[in-house]
Amino acid sequence: MSTGKACVLVEPNRIETWEVPIVDPEAGGALVRIVAGGVCGSDVHIADGGAGVMPFPIILGHEGVGRVEKLGPGVSTDYAGETVKVGDLVYWAPIALCHRCHSCTVLDETPCENSQFFEHAEKPNWGSYADYAWLPNGLAFFKLPEGASVEAVISLGCALPTALRGFDRCGPVRLGETVVVQGAGPVGLAAILVAAQMGAREVIAIDMHDSRLAVAKSLGATATVSLKSSPEERRRQIYELCGANGPNVVVEAAGVLPAFPEGVSLAGNHGRYIILGLWGAIGEQPISPRDLTTKNLTIAGATFPKPKHYHQALHLAARLQNDVPLADLVTHRFGIEGAVAALEATKAGEVIKAIIDPEKS
Known part of the structure; x- marks a missing residue:
């Protein structure tokens, strides 16, 4: 049996490169050769143990674009x-849905109660820090449109589906509304892009990295606020831009716990606060419940985008790739054996978007 390389997280903070079997696809599945595996902030939390216990050992990576190598019996179309x-x-989409559980069939929601986000590294696997991904039956995949840029699609990997999921679940941005996005990493940049496309009057990005704030402007942010300033100064600047009533929508995409109480404070009267980035940050933060009542504030979380959000993201990226510099977001490429460096660079904020490129030595 032939083998390929894969980046395996054996336990928290222990990553190895393994040779793993290349397995023919099952009925309804597909085998793809990885072209680009996106490095996500969630991968950082998974690798350092911050996101909790995983079914170790696991092949890292849940964002991917690949070229079909083999199709399983019965497969002639995408999802x-x-x-x-x-x-x-x-x-x-990195989760195979069962379509036989309460979440799938009654609620029409993800995540599925009978599916796995990761598989054991010694079994057929869909982790994208690898030469090949084995896509099981039920794991939705979509063909890239003719002429679509791989870099444009992978640049906002799972971030764009996550933003679309958030606005779908918590309500879209209405024409002329004001939006504040905490964090200008991939999830924040995706939220900025979507809010701008939806017709927001103001889209304000908060981040500590000037390079990320510059990218936010290129994707549709109308103003930026530096995290280096005090919370009081950030609030003053934001309310000056949005007006006395405050922002209509605040999106948490920072992935750090202190962002949560600040987001509650920033949200305006009758506003919405959408939590997208705190999936991997386990812990608590104090807030004043009275603020939720007096502001008539809605707070909602969103996670695990549905297959439709991946389809929407793919086609939105392909449509905008010539008008918005999506491909330029991919600033760093690492080979499979460079995964540790990719995760460290992502954690340090040195990259806009890093990808694993199996062809890179």
Whole structure:
């Protein structure tokens, strides 16, 4: 049996490069050769143990674009009904849904109660820090449109589906509303892009890195606020831009716990606070419940985008790739054996978006 390389998290803070078997796809599945595996902030939390215990050992990576190597029996289309063949580029949602649980069939929600985010590294696997991904039956994948840029699609990997999921679940941005986004990493940049496309009057990005704030402006932010200033100064600047009533929508995309009480404070009267970035930050933060009542504030979280959000993200990225510098967000490439460096650079904020490129030595 032939093998390929994969980046395996054996336990927290212990990453190894393994040779793993390349397995033919099952009925309804596909085998793809990885072209680009996105490095996500969640991967950092998973690798350092901050996101909790995983079914170790696991192959890292849940964002991917790959080229179809083999299709399983019965597969002739992607999950949107588009004809698919060997050699086509595809992008996938990283959870195989069972369609036989309460979440899937009654609530029409994700995550699925019977699915896995990761598989044991010694079993057929869909982790994207690897040469190949084995996509099981039920794991939705979509063919890239003709002419779509791999870099444009992977640049906001799971971040763009996450932002779309957040606005879908918590309510879209209405024309002329004001939006504040805490954090200008990939999730924050995706939220900025979507809010701008939805017609927000003001889209204000908060971050500590000037380079990220510059990128936020290129994706549609109308103003930026530095995290280096005091909370009081940040609030003053934001309310000056939004007006006395404050922001209509605040999006948490910072991934750090202190962002939560600040977001509650920043949100305006009758506003919404959408929590997207705190999936991997386990802990508590104090807030005043009275603020929620007096502001008539809605707080909602969103996680695990549905397959439809990956499909929407793919086609939005392909449509905007010539008008918005999405491909330029990919600032760093690492080989499979460079995964530790990729995670460290992502954690340090040195990159806008890093990818694992199996062709890179």
